[in-house]
Amino acid sequence: MIDDGKPIFVQLAEQIENDIIDGVIEEESQIPSTNEFAAFYRINPATAGRGVNRLVEDGVVYKKRGIGMFVAQGARERLIAQRREGFREEYLRPLLREAAKLGIDPKQLSDMIRTEEVTA
Amino acid sequence: MSAATDPAPVVRVTGLTKRFGSFSAVDDVSFSLEPDRIYGLLGRNGAGKTTLMQLLTAQQFPTTGSIEVFGESPMENPAVLRRVCFVKESQKYPDDWRVKHVFASAPWFFDHWDAAFAERLIEEFRLPMKRPIKKVSRGQLSAIGVVVGLASRAPLTFFDEPYLGLDAVARQIFYDRLLEDFAEHPRTIVLSTHLIDEVSNLLEHVLVIDDGRVLIDQDAEDVRSSAVTVVGGRRAVDAFVAGREVLHRDGVGGLASVTVPALTAAERRDAADAGLELAPVSLQQLIVRRTNTTEKEFEKTS
Amino acid sequence: MTATSPSSTLETPRAEQTNRIWNVVRLHLTNTWVIVQTPAIILALIFAVNYAIWAVLDVSISMDSGEAVDGTQWSGAATFIFVYMSVVAAQAITVTFPFALGYSVTRREYYLGTSLLFVLVSAGYAVGMAILAAIEEATGGWGLGGHMFTAIYFGTEGGLARLFVFFSLFLFFFFAGAAIATVYMRWRMYGMIAFWAALGVLLIALVALFTYTDTWPAVGEWFATNGASGVAAWLLLPTAVAAVTGFLVLRRATPRN
Numbered sequence: 318m319i320d321d322g323k324p325i326f327v328q329l330a331e332q333i334e335n336d337i338i339d340g341v342i343e344e345e346s347q348i349p350s351t352n353e354f355a356a357f358y359r360i361n362p363a364t365a366g367r368g369v370n371r372l373v374e375d376g377v378v379y380k381k382r383g384i385g386m387f388v389a390q391g392a393r394e395r396l397i398a399q400r401r402e403g404f405r406e407e408y409l410r411p412l413l414r415e416a417a418k419l420g421i422d423p424k425q426l427s428d429m430i431r432t433e434e435v436t437a
Numbered sequence: 438m439s440a441a442t443d444p445a446p447v448v449r450v451t452g453l454t455k456r457f458g459s460f461s462a463v464d465d466v467s468f469s470l471e472p473d474r475i476y477g478l479l480g481r482n483g484a485g486k487t488t489l490m491q492l493l494t495a496q497q498f499p500t501t502g503s504i505e506v507f508g509e510s511p512m513e514n515p516a517v518l519r520r521v522c523f524v525k526e527s528q529k530y531p532d533d534w535r536v537k538h539v540f541a542s543a544p545w546f547f548d549h550w551d552a553a554f555a556e557r558l559i560e561e562f563r564l565p566m567k568r569p570i571k572k573v574s575r576g577q578l579s580a581i582g583v584v585v586g587l588a589s590r591a592p593l594t595f596f597d598e599p600y601l602g603l604d605a606v607a608r609q610i611f612y613d614r615l616l617e618d619f620a621e622h623p624r625t626i627v628l629s630t631h632l633i634d635e636v637s638n639l640l641e642h643v644l645v646i647d648d649g650r651v652l653i654d655q656d657a658e659d660v661r662s663s664a665v666t667v668v669g670g671r672r673a674v675d676a677f678v679a680g681r682e683v684l685h686r687d688g689v690g691g692l693a694s695v696t697v698p699a700l701t702a703a704e705r706r707d708a709a710d711a712g713l714e715l716a717p718v719s720l721q722q723l724i725v726r727r728t729n730t731t732e733k734e735f736e737k738t739s
Numbered sequence: 740m741t742a743t744s745p746s747s748t749l750e751t752p753r754a755e756q757t758n759r760i761w762n763v764v765r766l767h768l769t770n771t772w773v774i775v776q777t778p779a780i781i782l783a784l785i786f787a788v789n790y791a792i793w794a795v796l797d798v799s800i801s802m803d804s805g806e807a808v809d810g811t812q813w814s815g816a817a818t819f820i821f822v823y824m825s826v827v828a829a830q831a832i833t834v835t836f837p838f839a840l841g842y843s844v845t846r847r848e849y850y851l852g853t854s855l856l857f858v859l860v861s862a863g864y865a866v867g868m869a870i871l872a873a874i875e876e877a878t879g880g881w882g883l884g885g886h887m888f889t890a891i892y893f894g895t896e897g898g899l900a901r902l903f904v905f906f907s908l909f910l911f912f913f914f915a916g917a918a919i920a921t922v923y924m925r926w927r928m929y930g931m932i933a934f935w936a937a938l939g940v941l942l943i944a945l946v947a948l949f950t951y952t953d954t955w956p957a958v959g960e961w962f963a964t965n966g967a968s969g970v971a972a973w974l975l976l977p978t979a980v981a982a983v984t985g986f987l988v989l990r991r992a993t994p995r996n
Contacts, residue, residue, distance in 0.1 A: 323717075324658045325638060352620035359612055361475055362620055363641045364658060411709070418712075496840050497993050513990075515759060518843040525841055531834050533770050542769045545762040546842040591843075 325360050329368030334377065334396050337388055344388045348378060445508060447472050447593055447625045448493060453502035455488055455649075462488040464649035465502070470593075471642075473623035475615075477657065479633050479724055480646035486629045487526065489646065490595045494523040506593065519548060522591035524582040526598040530570045537566040539581055547589035554618070555588035561610050575602030583611050587618055595627045600635070612639060633721035637661075643720070647728045657720065664723050666696045669713035677711055685726040696726055756848070763844060763852020764859070767831060774860055778823050786887060789816050793885035811886040817893075820864065821908055825916030828857065832920035832985075837994030850986050853917070861909035869902040894967025907971035911978045918985035924992040 336342045351369055355362040369386060372378045377392045416426050446469035455463040463485045470476055478486050491497040492504060495511040495518060504511060511517045530539060540559065544550040559566070562580040565573065573581070579602050586594050600608050616639065619626065628636050643660055645653035653660060664684055667674055674693040685696040696718055700708065708715055718726075768774065793811065831853050839849045872888035876898075880886055893904050922930045949955050962970060 324662045326658060352616075355620060356613065356616050358638075359616065360638045361641045361657070362616065363474065364638075367658070406706075414709070414712075491993075494840075494843070495845075498991065513845045513847055515756060515845050515848060518845060519759070521843050523841060523843070528838070528841055529834065530838060531770070531773075532830070533773050535770070538769045542766050543842065545765055546759075546844065 325358075325364050326367035326371060329354060329358065329360070329365060330371045333368070333372060337377065337393055338396050338400065340393075342388055344390055344392055346388055347384070348386045348388060350385060444472050446470055446505075447507060449505040450493070451503045453489075453492065453504060454500045455485075455492055455497060456500045461649050463492065463499075466646075466649070466651050467502075468644060468651055468654050470625055470627070472592075472625055474625060474641045475619065475639055476625070476627045477633070477636060477640035477643040478627050478629040478646065479643055480631065480652075481728065482631055484646045485649040486646055487597055488649075490523060490597060490627070490629060494518070494521055494595065496523070519546075520592045521595075522547060522586055522589040522593070523595040524586040524597060524599060526601065528578070528582055532571060534570045535566070536564055536568055536570060536573060536577075536581060539570070539585065540566075543585050543589065547591055549590035549592075549622075551588050551590055554590075555584055558584040558587060558610075558614060561614075562607055576604060576607065577602075579603050580607060587614060590618075590622055590624065593625045593627075595629065597629045598631070599628065600630075600632075608635065612636070615639065633724060634719055637720040640720075645724050645727065652727055653724070660723060661720055663699050664696055664718045664726070665698075665700055666694055666716040666718055667708060667713050668692070668694045668716055669711070673711050673713055677708055677713055684723075696722075759844065759848050760852040760855065763839060763849055764856045766839060766842070767835065767853065767856045773827060773830075778820055781823070782817075782820055785816050785819055789814065789885060789887050790881060790883070793880070793883040797883045811880070811884065812889075812891045814886050814890045816887045817868070817890060820868075821912040824860070824864075824909060825912040828913045828916030829920035829923075831856075832917050832924055832989070836924065836989070836992070840994055846990050846992070850989050854914075854982060857910065857913035857917070861906055861913060864909055865902055865905035868905045869898060872901050873898050892967060894971075896966060896968055900966075900968040904967050904971040907974050907978070911974050911981075914978050914981040914985060918981040918988070921985045921988040921992060924994075925988050 333342070333348060337344075342348055348369075349357070351366045352362055354360070354365040354369070358365070369378065373380065373386070376389055377396065378386045379389050381387055413423070413426075416423075421429075448468075448470040450469065451467050453463055453466045454461060466489065478489070480486050488497060492499055493506060493511065495513065498512070506517045507520060509517050511521070540555060543555075544552060562577075562584065564577060564580060564584070570578075579600055583596070583599050583603075586596050586599070600611060603611065615626070628640065630636060637657070640657040643653060643655060643657050644651060655663075666685075667677055669677075669692070671688060671691050671693040674695055678695050678697050681697045683695055683697060687694045694716075700715070705715060796811075835853075836849055840846075844852075868888050872893065875881060875885075875887065875889050880889075889901070893901050919934065922934050926933070949958055965973065
């Protein structure tokens with residue numbers, strides 16, 4: 318998962334967010350420690366710590382003294398809402414741009430989406 | 438770096454110069470290393486990395502400038518040196534030694550030596566304990582150094598090109614054990630290498646040396662996101678990068694690929710709208726660009 | 740001795756320092772072959788060859804003894820061991836020194852530890868050879884009138900004097916070998932060329948001095964009056980000079996890359 322695109326700590330934070338959205342990590346459950354993340358992804362522990370801290374700042378996870386990090390109540394809802402906001406920017410616009418390049422007009426595109434839904 | 442609340446640096450170097458005749462191997466260098474971090478000392482071969490480490494470990498004498506390690510000069514200072522371990526790239530051992538002799542003697546000199554850990558590493562690297570040291574392969578020689586460096590648990594450990602000749606499996610063992618042990622026993626580790634992509638993710642901070650000077654002294658994550666390559670039609674790329682600092686330019690036919698400093702979110706959108714692709718720049722690529730060499734040349738300097 | 744690590748806030752207890760010097764001794768003895776087994780085996784082989792020669796001489800000229808047996812007094816068979824120790828000392832400086840720096844040993848610790856090793860090994864070998872000399876004497880030259888450990892250079896003033904001669908010779912060869920090697924470590928080939936040239940010039944000058952002043956008889960007389968143990972005592976002087984020089988040179992030496 319780690320590539321050279323974004324800073325590693327951002328990638329780690331997004332990875333954990335994905336796991337929360339997918340339900341792999343449930344709310345109020347403990348997430349792995351910084352060192353475990355570092356060992357698993359072969360990254361610097363301080364970098365892993367920064368990724369986790371970013372989630373703490375966003376209120377996605379919280380710290381239980383002496384135990385570890387836990388996913389906050391309602392984190393999944395909030396993350397989904399956040400992702401929805403970014404959906405247009407990150408997925409819709411590139412889709413429309415590519416469609417325009419290929420001469421697919423918006424109507425054809427929505428038809429394609431509808432048929433895709435039926436077959437999927 | 439100056440706040441009084443910061444922990445005292447492990448290494449503080451000011452105006453350090455080392456000349457061999459008229460050649461400056463290290464040229465007016467100043468920097469410090471904070472405790473409990475993994476540093477990358479990066480640069481081409483011959484850039485001055487090894488000389489710098491030899492100065493920090495009191496094996497070479499500085500021409501001018503000051504060196505403080507654990508707050509004191511390391512020169513002939515046992516109190517400092519006993520906390521330091523320097524694994525040299527081309528470590529020479531007494532001619533008549535066998536591999537086992539290295540591990541028999543190392544514990545006498547490193548206060549925090551962990552024998553069980555050493556044993557485990559020796560097994561993992563499959564070191565031939567009874568083989569004469571003159572007959573072991575380059576990779577095994579590197580592995581011996583890695584085991585000494587890790588098991589010494591020295592508060593300041595230098596690895597000079599630690600994985601020359603190590604195969605992929607052995608390198609992974611090194612990275613895994615390094616991270617694992619660092620997590621349990623935090624200490625200051627300096628990985629010196631010209632093969633940057635290999636270790637890039639392990640580093641918290643990078644020092645890039647070129648021609649004996651410090652070119653970059655920055656948080657690894659900041660360096661990583663400090664540049665981006667814009668790829669697309671030559672005209673579109675030229676229009677987009679106009680007025681920006683160009684770190685590198687490449688092209689084939691009507692295509693251009695230009696590396697520029699990091700872009701804001703809005704700028705990224707503009708680039709996308711202009712039909713341009715944005716490609717990440719790896720730490721190694723970035724350093725190659727900044728040291729003005731081709732990547733091939735860079736990797737070949739070994 | 741040193742002005743290097745005073746006012747340290749990272750105090751190293753004195754016992755700890757002594758310990759580190761002792762560890763340098765142990766470092767040299769990590770593989771005992773170089774210092775113990777190998778020279779002992781070679782010495783034994785040389786002895787065996789000499790024994791065979793004595794046996795042949797014994798058979799062929801047992802009738803009119805005297806001359807031949809006296810001739811073995813001038814045996815140089817035991818010189819090997821001294822030259823060997825010079826080479827060991829040189830290696831301790833050229834190979835083990837850079838290695839020890841990698842083990843975070845200071846130059847001072849290294850030199851003191853290595854010197855201690857030289858003294859201990861010198862004492863050990865001196866005792867060993869003195870015992871062999873005593874046996875040689877007691878058995879009338881191993882029953883064959885041979886001389887290896889009681890060669891004329893080691894003196895004729897009895898066992899204790901011989902022990903001292905052996906000890907002094909070992910010390911000299913150790914510290915001279917080490918001092919020459921430190922010159923190499925510090926100034927490489929140029930240092931070697933300069934050193935051997937200077938030594939050559941010095942020897943030629945001495946020879947010329949004695950020849951032109953016609954004082955060779957006086958030189959011979961000096962050796963005769965001092966005796967082996969007297970000369971050995973004087974030998975401690977150049978040994979001390981070599982030891983101090985070695986330390987001063989090594990203090991600024993750097994390992995090769």
